[in-house]
Amino acid sequence: MAVTLAIESPLDDEVRALVAELNTVLLALSPPEACYHLTVEQMAEPTVTVWIARDEGTVVGCGALKRHSAAVGEVKRMFTRPDWQGQGIGRRILGEIQAAAEREGLETLVLETGDRHPAAWAIYEKAGFTRCGPVLDYPDSPYSIFYQKQLRAA
Structure with missing residues (x-):
């Protein structure tokens, strides 16, 4: 396995297909009202950076950093296709997101994930994220789990 990570456009057809697969899984x-998806068009906005994992050219995973202010960034659209799960791809993407946030001087990373995503929780907790109450403008919901991480000074 030669998985590479790179910043790519979410408007690429292969990336669109991956995001559609992620949406189906979620x-x-x-329930639909508890899914807070960014569309690929929203992912292409200047405040968002998208990392794509490829295995010998095949798109296998993604993750994004959405900037909400000069201090707060959000981890979005984390996904690894099932055949590639358990190989550390999500951890690597999360590491790239955190490194970019630190380089930019963001103070805090936050995220919302579902109440039925224990594999995601494990990745976030191993990376030093802690559970918290609702973040940003997300509603308090029994379907959501929220995390935050204070970043070191840039």
Whole structure:
């Protein structure tokens, strides 16, 4: 396995297909009103950076950093296709997101994930994120789990 990570446009057809697959997975686990997806068009906005994992050219995972202010960034659209899960790809993408946030001087990273995503929780907790109450403008919901991480000074 030669998985590479790179910043890419979410408007690429292969990335669009990956995001559609992610949306299908999430909608199978949570009601639509509890899914806070960014569309690929929103992912292409200047405040968002998207990392794509490829295995010998095949798109296998993604993750994004959305900037909300000069101090707060949000981890979004984390996903690894099932055949590639358990190989550290999500951890690597999260590491790239955190490194970019630190380089930019962001003070805090936050995220919302579903209540039925224990593999995601493990990745976030191993990376030093702690559970917290609702972040940003997310509603308090039984379907959501929230995390935050204070970053070191830039």
